[in-house]
Amino acid sequence: MTPHMLTRSLDRSATIFLAVVAACGILIPLSNLLLPAGSFLQVPTYLVALWGKYVCYAILALSIDLIWGYCGILSLGHGAFFALGGYAMGMYLMRQIGTRGVYGNPVLPDFMVFLNWEKLPWYWYGFDMFWFAALMVLVVPGLLAFCFGWLAFRSRVTGVYLSIITQAMTYALLLAFFRNDFGFGGNNGLTDFKDILGFNVQAEGTRAALFALSCLALIVGFLICRAIVSSKLGKVLIAVRDAESRTRFLGYRVESYKLFVFTVSACMAGVAGALYVPQVGIINPSEFAPGNSIEAVIWVAVGGRGTLVGAALGAVVVNYAKTFFTSGMLAPYWLFMLGALFILVTLLLPKGIVGTFNAWWDSSKEKRTAAASVSAAAEDGVTEPKMAE
């Protein structure tokens, strides 16, 4: 009875989640564009950009939940895939600047002219075409995750060891991207973007469209994750999470399952990064900082590991709290609160908000059903209508 009810309750929360995201994706841009500025219901442009950022974080959180919540892989380097997707998009946006840069060079971005580079490095070729950049947003993080995962999972690096080396991976990338001669703008990263597909990135219409697109990406990402975790493959993933060796002894190739889901997750993180960059207007190496990746993990933990909906919710809630507290007079206390959040959530709320709510809902429902059947049995099946279902 319980699994059946679990899927039903998840279905319900999934439906609510999809409806809310879709409603936000349609209503917020419309309100921003159609209602007169200053009207009570009009969402100001800065909020559209801010919420767009949250939606991108939600996609990142979803990708982490897919591997951590359902496969037990705790990646402390998912920020790296996010940032790589962001850099791929940033490279496209840099090439779109063309002659409007400070130095007016039609091919080379400003920082390369500044560094006296003669010609474009080979790895920048093709990024003037949107389709190529969009492909790279998926391919680069996916390829890195595939190579990294292939090495790590095949030799059965698990648990905290895996967490530590994912952290080392993002740290190594952080150091690399800080270098000027690496060809990605060094310390300053990529910024000062002008257009995306011919639309001005600063324009209200573009921002609204990007927000709607981010919501769409969140919905698609959620559906993909749902499809994966509710399929037979998803059951194997959960088995790997709970008892990896037993799954292997049963004849499943654990490393292939892990590799698949890790790569999918990295691609999703890349998409999140690619949508994030045009809305924020900058991508720089600090996105690779190990702290960012760990913070993303805590969003998932707050919302509820292994619930998907919870991951997205956690990302929005924690980031909203961050914006709220770091902008006010409480700013010096934000790190205390974030730190306390890490500790309290792991100690007191191990299932996160959504997980705890689901557990409470199920248990109360079970009680009601039990009460109903008990009373039904007591009154020997007379007129009492069934409460549940």
Next chain:
Amino acid sequence: MPAHLSARLCSLALSLFLIAFALPAFAGPFEDAVAKFANDDFSDTEEAIGVVAGSGNPLAFPIISALQDGRLMADPDSKKVYVTGADGKSIDAATGAAVASVPDSASAVRLNNRLRRSVDAALGGLTLQSPDVGTRLQAAQSVFKSHEETALEAVDAALAKETSRSVKTALGEARAAILLFKSDATEVEKLEAVATLKARGDQDALALLTGMGDQPASVTKAAASAIGSIQSSLAVWSMVQNAWYGLSLGSVLLLAAIGLAITFGVMGVINMAHGEMVMIGAYTTFVVQEVIRTRYPGLFDYSLLIAVPLAFLVAGAIGVLIERSIIRFLYGRPLETLLATWGLSLVLQQAVRTMFGPTNREVGNPSWMSGAFELGQITITYNRLWILVFTLAVFMILLAMLRYTALGLEMRAVTQNRRMAASMGIATSRVDALTFGLGSGIAGIAGVALSQIDNVSPNLGQSYIIDSFMVVVFGGVGNLWGTLVGAFTLGIANKFLEPVAGAVLGKIAILVLIILFIQKRPRGLFALKGRAVEA
């Protein structure tokens, strides 16, 4: 009494007599030369420097050093030259007699760069016979650097009298340097000079040999072979230097990682707040030094000796507190522990930032930790050396503790098989708390040492945490020797990669190598052998 009195009278008379003789109406070569300073002509000044320096007159040193400092005043009208002292008193340069005041028309004797070199050389020559060995050595070295021909006589004179071996060597090298550049030196002298420089074999000798200009064919040939041999010996020394830097970095890594290795080994807990324990140790040192500075300035040299046990206690107590209040609820959930301790590290960092401010705090080196000494061609600073010694001492003590104490035995038992240890009556939760306290306390001690070579700021721990993890992952868990080997391997590899690839690329290369290494040995170099499917 009368005897004393008469002695004094005698000496007074004698000095009067001497002064009378020192003030002759007719001038000698020394006085003539001194008068030349007043001509305000560079070539006259140069001649004067040469004569004065070679005169053997006791006034020569004060005159030349006054010239160097711009305290030699010359009156162009009366052709009189005065030495003004730093204390405002002046003497007549030619006679040494005190004068009440220097006339207003006098101005400082001017120098140009060429003259400054000959002043340096002359001073070098004058101090070559100082009674102090250190001064003589320094003088010989300065002559070696300037290798002015004018100093040759002084060097020869000093060499004849010198008794100290090190000064003798230095003088010989100075002589060789002069002869190599002296145009009228014989070929034999020059060949000897080349041989002497080859024996010296450092960067300076190399510079002299490569820049010696036109020389007879035999000398050029000898110099070429000397350059070759110096270069190869310098290459060896630079390897030694890198190895030393590597050992030094390795000791820092070991110190930072050793506590982590213990907690991870025994409890399987990744303590992300480990770096903050290091930071707390460093701040304890800061507080100790502040108290000493304000209350007991005489104890400053002992500040570290006081700070080490204090830091151990403070960080250890915080560690036990953390274990009792947070970590013990998370056993069996290593990933959650990782997140909780990360949160804890944020809280601790912010707490220190609130209490001590976000900027770097000044922690001083005691006198026995400052300075450096030379070993062959490399310079070894005392603080690095002491940290290496200290690290090894901590390592040995810890090893002995694990081997010979009851707690050590219990810790090893819990590391190897927690459930079996519990069944045998070991109070595993007490062992856990003490282990965590021990690991944190050692991190605190590491903080004391690191405060001597790094900036004490709230971010101190952050910069070590990833490196310490790499050491533990590389070295393997449950064996302190693994941590030792891991730390020194990474330290040395890093320092050897640095000159080839640059500091950042070297570090990236190390990280990539570790990631690849983990593929081969997922449990590190020295993994505990066990039969469990999932450790």
